[in-house]
Amino acid sequence: MRIFLFLMLLVISIASCRSTRKITTVITKKDSAIVVVNPAESDSAKSVRELIKKIESKEIIFNTFSSKVKVDYSDEKNNRVDFNAFVRMQKDSAIWVSIIAALNIEAYRVMITKDSVVIMDKIERTIQRKPLEYLQKITKVPFDFKTLEDLIVGNPVYLDKNVTSFTDQGETFSMSTLGEVFKHFITVSKKDLNLLFSKLDDIDVTRSRTANLTYADYSNVGSWMFPGLRKISLSEKTKIDVQLEFKQVEFDKPLSFPFSIPKSYKVK
Numbered sequence: 001m002r003i004f005l006f007l008m009l010l011v012i013s014i015a016s017c018r019s020t021r022k023i024t025t026v027i028t029k030k031d032s033a034i035v036v037v038n039p040a041e042s043d044s045a046k047s048v049r050e051l052i053k054k055i056e057s058k059e060i061i062f063n064t065f066s067s068k069v070k071v072d073y074s075d076e077k078n079n080r081v082d083f084n085a086f087v088r089m090q091k092d093s094a095i096w097v098s099i100i101a102a103l104n105i106e107a108y109r110v111m112i113t114k115d116s117v118v119i120m121d122k123i124e125r126t127i128q129r130k131p132l133e134y135l136q137k138i139t140k141v142p143f144d145f146k147t148l149e150d151l152i153v154g155n156p157v158y159l160d161k162n163v164t165s166f167t168d169q170g171e172t173f174s175m176s177t178l179g180e181v182f183k184h185f186i187t188v189s190k191k192d193l194n195l196l197f198s199k200l201d202d203i204d205v206t207r208s209r210t211a212n213l214t215y216a217d218y219s220n221v222g223s224w225m226f227p228g229l230r231k232i233s234l235s236e237k238t239k240i241d242v243q244l245e246f247k248q249v250e251f252d253k254p255l256s257f258p259f260s261i262p263k264s265y266k267v268k
Helices: 004-012 043-056 134-138 145-153
Strands: 029-030 034-035 064-075 081-088 094-102 108-113 116-121 125-130 163-170 172-178 182-189 195-200 208-223 223-235 238-252
Touching: 043 163, 043 172, 081 145, 094 145, 108 145, 116 134, 125 134, 208 238
Parallel strands: none
Antiparallel strands: 029 034, 034 163, 064 081, 064 238, 081 094, 094 108, 108 116, 116 125, 163 172, 172 182, 182 195, 195 208, 208 223, 223 238
16 A cells, blocks of 8 residues: 555656746857846747646547556665556546556556545455645645646646857757746657656755656657657655556546445545
């Protein structure tokens, strides 16, 4: 149970709201990077803003999503856990997760909505109910339901307009942005603008929180390019690594979200 809750908090802890700050400087070149200084008066800045719009235009738009996810977890104490999860989503409504333990036994079932998280422990036969705000409180990071959806389907969620630097690296574009919670370094493929890498550093230096996210194994799923492999490395007081391998991915298929709670289950 602790591993599952940790993974839930991991997803949430790297989610932050987009900053509403505006750029107030001019873009000038320095070495290989373009330093953002006043985009309103710079052709280079306009090009960067157009690039962000193009990246945003590739956002996966869906009504429903489903996938099997192979999860591999390891930490600096040599703890290793791997398991399978089944994820289903109804856009703007529900995120349903089923965790499969050894011997193909369902261990947990989770339902996340815009205002609540319900965790069913099918081994201990218990149920937990928490408001979504509870997870925001314990992680001390603002996020919303859409951010969770975008993280799962692989959409970029940190395209803050406050760009501090930009680099053309030949086959890739990289840029740094400054948000309310994280400094974010993002890299996309120049050929297709697919998201390749994100590095998030906590603005609060007392936390020293850093997350590295790698996106790979893109393939066509319906009308979309979907990153089938994600690697997440999170460091704060300790370091952990999680790999997510998505299989059987489908968009916009009819789905059910079974979550009936037996009367015998105890509320924790």
